[in-house]
Structures are given as structure tokens and as C-alpha cells.
Amino acid sequence: MKYIVNGNTIKTEYPLDLDAILCCGQTFRFARKGDGYEVFSREHRCYAGGDRIECDDPSYFARYFDLDADYDEYMARLKGFEELGAYIEAGKGIRILRQDPFETIIDFIISANNNIPRIKGIIERICSHCGADMGGYHAFPSPQALAEVSAEKFRELGAGFRDVYLSKTAKILAETDFIAEAEKANGSEAAKLLRTLPGVGPKVADCILMFGLRKWDCFPVDTWIFRKCRTEQLDTTLKVRDYYMNRYGSLAGLAQQYIFYGARGK
DNA sequence: CCCCAGGGCCCGT
């Protein structure tokens, strides 16, 4: 048993390292509150601190925080790689979030060539504009609601040059069963499929695989990871990606998160 | 004024 549910409260076996989980760019919908964080996902909200999660829907957030998975086993497997030892020790409280695929696709299109505080602001304004009013906060918009938003409106909400990507992709996701196809596909096929969406390239696709589809055979390379991992041979982001995907295999994405946390810090 | 941010697109070679 890795956690216990008592009413609307989840108690986890080990404390979650919420700073590492939330502040390293897996999600952008959270805020510090008291000793912990208020976290939003789709139409849900929770308060998380230490080993407690208080929420409207425990089964949703047990899944969201990936509480059924055995991270001790993952860490044990990755500790076989000498270079990861210190990173794993520092990041042992990390979980990989299981977020809504649609929300994750939109969030990471916004993340391109952007910084975390500004990404959070854009997403917040989009939710306020067309997400359901949940009383005190707004849900993430449905695909249908977001498909109604014009590129001009996205620009107005601060999305910058990503405005057309957002309006085009939202329409595709609202009008087709794209997401179901991506969920069915294996990692490399899903990555290829995701890259057909406007605004989704190699890095954004890998983040969607990681945080929206729980497919970990990927290796998102952003500027921080590239700075950390580049060598004379590995002199492009795609070469870094290929090398580490091959090295860490089915746990490459998790390994990336340990490296990211270690390289970037809080 | 500069540079940078969890990059992708589009155009040339």
C-alpha cells in the first residue's frame, strides 16, 4: 500500500517533493499556499503539502500524482548509471504527473521559447476566458470551448506568436479522435503523430508524451538540458535526445527529469 | 540597449 485514502484526504507512504515536482515545469497550474501548494488539473483542484493531499476527488489525484507506481524500483534501475547517482538522491521525491492529454498539449505549445512565470499567466488567462467557473477558480477549457477561441483572442491573452498554433491545434483536437489515437500508439509512433500538430516539435512532443500520456521512452531537450548534456559529439538537441534515449531506454524520460532537476535546481 | 525563456516553422542549400 503506497497511500491511504481517508474521506477526501490522501496520505502518501513517503512525503512528495512538491518543490521538485511542481516547480520544474511539468505543470503550470499551481500556486504556493500555506506550507504547501494549491494544484489545478482539468476541472479539479487539490491542496498538497508533505504527505497529504486534500481534494475533491482522491482517485483522480492518486492517478495525477502517479501514486500507484513503484519509484523505488525505477530509481534502483537507474542507479546502475553512474552519472545519475547524485541526481537521483537529490530528486528521490519526484513523481511524474499524469495530466490530461489535451491540457498538456495546449500547455506545452505555450511553453515554446517561453519562461515559466509567463507560461503560467497565459494559461491562467485562457482558463479565465473560457474555462468553466468552479467557484473560486476556473477549469481548464474543454477542446470544444478552446476551438471557439480565435487566434486574435489568443494573441490578446498574451500567447504571442503561438496564437495560430493554439487555434489550429485546438480545432484539430476538438474535431478528431487525435488524442485517442496517440494514447493507443507506442512511444515513437505517438511522438511522430504529435509532431504533426501545429506548434508541436520534438521537444514539446516529448513533454506531452511524458506528462500527458505517461510514455517515458523519450528525452525532452530544452535549453537547460542541452547546456548540461552537450558535448563535442552531441552538438545538437536531437543528437542529445537520441543518445540518452538509447542509453536509458524505457526510463529515459524519468532520467531526464532527475537530470533536469539537478541541472536547473529549484 | 542587450540577452534569455522547458522551440517550432519556413526557407534556402
Place this chain on the structure above:
DNA sequence: ACGGGCCATGGG
């Protein structure tokens, strides 16, 4: 296939 310029916006 690959490289370089360009793309909004806000903060340092």
C-alpha cells in the same frame, strides 16, 4: 536532412 533567421512578450 540540415542550418539559420524569424517569430511576441516580459523580465533581468
